[in-house]
Amino acid sequence: MQHDVVFSGFGGQGVLFCGQLLAYAAMDSGLHVTWFPSYGPEMRGGTANCTLVVSDEEIGSPLVRHPSCAMAFNNPSAEKYEALTAPGGLLIYNASLVSHAVARPDIRAVPIHASEAAAELGNPRLLNMVMLGALLQLTGVLPVEAVERALDAHMSARRPELLALNKQALRRGMADVAG
Amino acid sequence: MTKQLLKGNEAIAEAAVRAGVDAYFGYPITPQTELLEYMSRRMPELGRVFVQAESELAAINMVYGAACAGRRAMSSSSSPGVSLMQEGLSYIAAAEVPIVLVDVMRGGPGLGNIAPSQADYFQMVKSAGHGDFKPLVLAPASVQEAVDMVALAFDLAEKYRTIVTILLDGVIGQMMEPVELPPMQPRRNQAPDWALTGAAGRPKNGIVPFRLYAEELEVYNQRLQDKLARIAANEVRYREYLLDDAELILVGFGTSGRIALTAVKQARKLGIKAGLLRPVTLWPFPERRLWQLADEARGFLVAEMNAGQMVEDVRLAVGGQAPVKFLGRLGGMVPMPDEILDAIKSLDKATRPVPIIGTIAGSVTPLRRRMSVN
Incomplete structure (x- = not known):
């Protein structure tokens, strides 16, 4: 079993954290995982991305040219990763911000109005958790409970109400792409 | 833990x-x-x-x-x-x-x-x-x-x-x-006897460059x-991956070494007998092990994120026993597994044994390797 996922969007959209949370959940589930971020000037207000590889065996390359799953948080990311997603792969894009018409017939492209869903939940910053929920639903990489446990175990409990909101957002993302 | x-x-x-x-x-x-x-x-x-x-x-x-x-x-x-x-x-x-x-x-x-x-x-x-x-x-x-x-x-x-x-x-x-x-670990509470710690009660130490x-x-x-x-x-240290029956030997250190491992596993799925030696100490270099491997190998491929540096040490170690090819990315670019896999395929093709059609003046030396120009 191996999943490689690229998370890509604007700096500030919680893209890197989204990948990190899944990395924590994978580690706590006893899987091998690597998380590699873009770093340096790219992070300052421009694009942010990170590559996550989850596997049940030792991971060689932490970088992938053609990810099995791409998470596009904004329009430039959707354009870039439509081209790069592996044939038969999955592209999940934030339809609230993506105007680009995804056309490749050999990948599965799934829109989710994640920014609107986050706003409806009362905090636009929940966007990344809505996106992550969609990923969990569509790939089955890990059960949502594993991600929820990772939130409890690794995130600061200073604002417990935020933890609850994050969990709600995960479930909302799952529901929005289910069925 | x-x-x-x-x-x-x-x-x-x-x-x-x-x-x-x-x-x-x-x-x-x-x-x-x-x-x-x-x-x-x-x-x-x-x-x-x-x-x-x-x-x-x-x-x-x-x-x-x-x-x-x-x-x-x-x-x-x-x-x-x-x-x-x-x-x-x-x-x-x-x-x-x-x-x-x-x-x-x-x-x-x-x-x-x-x-x-x-x-x-x-x-x-x-x-x-x-x-x-x-x-x-x-x-x-x-x-x-x-x-x-x-x-x-x-x-x-x-x-x-x-x-x-x-x-x-x-x-x-x-x-x-x-x-x-x-x-x-507890910190060491006593300095080594050569150290400059003040010479009270002992002969003076000196350290000069x-x-x-x-x-x-x-x-x-x-x-x-x-x-x-x-x-x-x-103090030579290295790690070997899938080398037991390997005919093509990849050599890479650090990040390019682990990326090469992915390419080696992909090559194995295609039936190419590739393996990886990853030097863990760059100095001292695992030259003796490479020399041994060269005896059986059809060829070597070195992958680095530079214009060809460690490859010089691999060539010295192999000593001309087998061809040594190089794949490098420059300027902060990282090689991807598929690039390395393509280079493995080329090396495989270039070093594939040529079937012996006849013998020349009683020679029966198997033409197993070195059939191509490096």
């Missing part, structure tokens, strides 16, 4: 703390800065020494001073910063005091960029400073391996009174992986070379 998800830079810093480092001196530079940042918080918390120096020159000379006083001292930097440290490294080598230096390589030459690179293999392995000396160079390919190397680095530095460097690139420095940290007379300096140099020969004889 539970695992933690840590960035390479931070994991190395915590591993150094747990290995009992007494003093850290450094200067910020991407992609190494998290190491210094972590130390700036952690060392004072434990009542140990942290100094952000005014430059890399100052930092390495502070390391030199602390090491002369018998303390476990270290620094870390990235390529341009290491260039600035080279004078100090040479003095430290001459003084034969143990230090550990972490170099998280980035794109060069010059200011280059902050992307991951392996372009400083030559700098660290062949010419870490002026004069005849070599640091012992460790090259981790994962965050866990980097962590495990830190205590080893201090132990080897002290065993041989030498410089040990941990040479990695921005990928390992910036990547997060699950790691198991070693338990906290010079010998004014050529006769004297030659004797000193010979002793230094004898020590390096002992290191070369005893």
Whole structure:
């Protein structure tokens, strides 16, 4: 079993954290995982991305040219990763911000109005958790409970109400792409 | 023991703390800065020494001073910063005091960029400073391996009174992986007997980085070379993957080594008998093992994030027994597994045995390899 996922969007959209949370959940589930971020000037207000590889065996390359799953948080990311997603792969894009018409017939492209869903939940910053929920639903990489446990175990409990909101957002993302 | 998800830079810093480092001196530079940042918080918390120096020159000379006083001292930097440290490294080598230096390589030459690179293999392995000396160079390919190397680095530095460097690139420095940290070791409470600790109640010690007379300096140099020969004889480390029946042998260190492993596994699925040798010590280099492997191999492929540096050592080790091909990416670009796989396929095709149609004047030598021009 191996999943490689690229998370890509604007700096500030919680893209890197989204990948990190899944990395924590994978580690706590006893899987091998690597998380590699873009770093340096790219992070300052421009694009942010990170590559996550989850596997049940030792991971060689932490970088992938053609990810099995791409998470596009904004329009430039959707354009870039439509081209790069592996044939038969999955592209999940934030339809609230993506105007680009995804056309490749050999990948599965799934829109989710994640920014609107986050706003409806009362905090636009929940966007990344809505996106992550969609990923969990569509790939089955890990059960949502594993991600929820990772939130409890690794995130600061200073604002417990935020933890609850994050969990709600995960479930909302799952529901929005289910069925 | 539970695992933690840590960035390479931070994991190395915590591993150094747990290995009992007494003093850290450094200067910020991407992609190494998290190491210094972590130390700036952690060392004072434990009542140990942290100094952000005014430059890399100052930092390495502070390391030199602390090491002369018998303390476990270290620094870390990235390529341009290491260039600035080279004078100090040479003095430290001459003084034969143990230090550990972490170099998280980035794109060069010059200011280059902050992307991951392996372009400083030559700098660290062949010419870490002026004069005849070599640091012992460790090259981790994962965050866990980097962590495990830190205590080893201090132990080897002290065993041989030498410089040990941990040479990695921005990928390992910036990547997060699950790691198991070693338990906290107590700090050494007694300085080694050669250290400069004030000479109360004992004869004076002296540490100097010079010998004014050529006769004297030659004797000193010979002793230094004898020590390096002992290191070369005893401290070679490498890891082998799928080499038992391998006909094509990949060689890569650090990040390019682990990426090559992915390509090797893909090649195996295509029925190509590829394997990987990943040097863990870059100096001393696993030359004897490569020489042995060359006896059976059809060909070698070296993958690096530079224009071809370690490949020279592979060619020396192989000694012309088999072709040695090279694949390199430059300027902070990282090779992808499919590029390496393509190069494996080309090597496979170029070195495939040619069936023997007849024999020439009774010769029955199997034409198993070296059928193509390198």
